[in-house]
Amino acid sequence: MVKRSLIIVASAACLASCGGQSNAGKETAAEAITHVKAHGIKELMQQVMEPQAQLFWHSAGTITDETGEHDLSPTTDEGWQATRSAAATVTEMGNLMMTPQYAEGRGKDWLQFSKSLVEIGMKAEKAAADRNSDAIFETGGIMYRVCSSCHLVYMPKEPTPDAATNKPA
Numbered sequence: 001m002v003k004r005s006l007i008i009v010a011s012a013a014c015l016a017s018c019g020g021q022s023n024a025g026k027e028t029a030a031e032a033i034t035h036v037k038a039h040g041i042k043e044l045m046q047q048v049m050e051p052q053a054q055l056f057w058h059s060a061g062t063i064t065d066e067t068g069e070h071d072l073s074p075t076t077d078e079g080w081q082a083t084r085s086a087a088a089t090v091t092e093m094g095n096l097m098m099t100p101q102y103a104e105g106r107g108k109d110w111l112q113f114s115k116s117l118v119e120i121g122m123k124a125e126k127a128a129a130d131r132n133s134d135a136i137f138e139t140g141g142i143m144y145r146v147c148s149s150c151h152l153v154y155m156p157k158e159p160t161p162d163a164a165t166n167k168p169a
Ligand code: HEC
Pocket: 041, 042, 045, 046, 049, 050, 053, 054, 090, 097, 110, 113, 114, 117, 143, 144, 146, 147, 148, 150, 151, 154, 155, 156
């Protein structure tokens, strides 16, 4: 009963907003787009990209410690869901990085790296949805190479230490 009334409410909302009527005099979403830049690129990497990629990378393969070899594959439904969500997040991060707020001022290769991230992210998500550990391991490796390719070009270089001038006083 509750479910049914929810569906009715949802379709009423759609009638009001999704109707095919003329948009004359009405601003469309595309015209009204305003991104709020909530994270600079560095924070985006630290707070979203890195933790989610790490979660994905730690979802396949094995680690060996003093108690022996351990399979890293998730063992619960929640664990598999977390792996899948991580892949989905990395995928959408690629899309986000193609928006003007992150792509402005970058070269065309920025868009290519970001697109590659979306493409491998989709495969990674499928691997997680299929609970296919081999495919998670494999797509994780390719994902890592996409991250590294962009960093090779766009990661700010550390100031190169100069032996002549950087000697401690
Ligand atoms: C399209 C380009 C691009 C892709 C793809 C990309 N990054 Fe980055 N990443 C950057 C840039 C640019 C920086 C440098 C940010 C800065 O310091 O200004 C960075 C920095 C980082 C940092 C260092 C942040 C710090 O503490 O200084 C980490 C960690 C990171 N990225 C993780 C990842 C991971 C993981 C992936 C892949 C899943 C990835 N990145 C994919 C562009 C990219």
